[in-house]
Amino acid sequence: MRTGIDTTENTLGEHRAYLYRYALLHLRDPEQAEDAVQETLLSAVKAVADFQGRASLRTWLIAILKHKIIDHIRKAAQEQVPVSQLNAADEDEAADREGFFNSTGGWRDDRPKTWHDPDEAFERSQFWEIFQTCCEVLPRRIAQVFMLREVMGFSIEEICKDMQITTSNCSVILYRARLRLRNCLEKKWFRK
Amino acid sequence: MLNCNQATKLLSDELESPLSRPQYLALKLHVLLCDGCRNFGKQIRFLRRVGQAFNRLDEGADLKDHPKK
Numbered sequence: 001m002r003t004g005i006d007t008t009e010n011t012l013g014e015h016r017a018y019l020y021r022y023a024l025l026h027l028r029d030p031e032q033a034e035d036a037v038q039e040t041l042l043s044a045v046k047a048v049a050d051f052q053g054r055a056s057l058r059t060w061l062i063a064i065l066k067h068k069i070i071d072h073i074r075k076a077a078q079e080q081v082p083v084s085q086l087n088a089a090d091e092d093e094a095a096d097r098e099g100f101f102n103s104t105g106g107w108r109d110d111r112p113k114t115w116h117d118p119d120e121a122f123e124r125s126q127f128w129e130i131f132q133t134c135c136e137v138l139p140r141r142i143a144q145v146f147m148l149r150e151v152m153g154f155s156i157e158e159i160c161k162d163m164q165i166t167t168s169n170c171s172v173i174l175y176r177a178r179l180r181l182r183n184c185l186e187k188k189w190f191r192k
Numbered sequence: 193m194l195n196c197n198q199a200t201k202l203l204s205d206e207l208e209s210p211l212s213r214p215q216y217l218a219l220k221l222h223v224l225l226c227d228g229c230r231n232f233g234k235q236i237r238f239l240r241r242v243g244q245a246f247n248r249l250d251e252g253a254d255l256k257d258h259p260k261k
Contacts, residue, residue: 105195111228118238122245131242150243156208175204178236185239 012041015061026069026147028140036068073144077163100179115190134184146177194222196229203233
């Protein structure tokens with residue numbers, strides 16, 4: 001015989017793979033992603049009384065997971081030395097220029113083309129796969145800042161505080177993310 | 193006159209906070225004359241909507257390597 005809680009635990013387990021993929025996309029570290037999922041499922045089991053049909057189970061789990069992801073990003077940032085991050089950002093900025101712009105700062109070879117009816121992409125599951133692929137090939141910290149800003153919707157001030165970086169550093173990181181993601185989507189989706 | 197590298201950085205910054213008056217005017221002038229940067233500006237605003245839509249997709253999103261229901 002199955003009690004209500006058993007059923008819930010089984011159902012929670014079914015979402016594990018999905019939650020793991022989600023956490024990995026944000027954290028880019030298998031160990032941290034696994035921890036965040038564990039913590040989420042644990043919190044969920046404890047708080048199962050609060051759930052009771054509010055929204056869908058997965059939405060609820062993701063909402064918990066988002067808090068865990070931010071905790072992990074915050075903790076990881078505190079363990080890093082902020083100065084080395086600054087240097088890394090400067091180096092990458094130079095790399096962006098080499099990748100996308102010539103020595104006089106003009107577009108190197110491919111200027112951004114016009115995208116026809118981009119919103120049509122929202123309806124296509126293949127587009128979301130490509131979006132995830134493009135996020136996955138971003139360097140880890142660039143991806144984290146982009147996800148916090150554009151997916152989770154945190155303000156740039158909150159992100160700076162959590163990741164212990166300056167506002168100008170954060171804006172450079174976002175710029176790099178946008179350059180790369182835009183380029184990746186154009187190549188993989190809009191130029192098909 | 194701004195170059196494209198500087199113009200795209202300002203387009204990105206503009207999504208976070210308002211530019212100074214001189215920066216804003218220099219950027220508008222550049223974008224008026226440069227279709228590549230004009231497209232870049234549109235596309236990073238599209239990218240913002242992609243991020244927001246991805247966040248709302250949570251429940252039904254087909255994350256990669258995850259079989260559809």
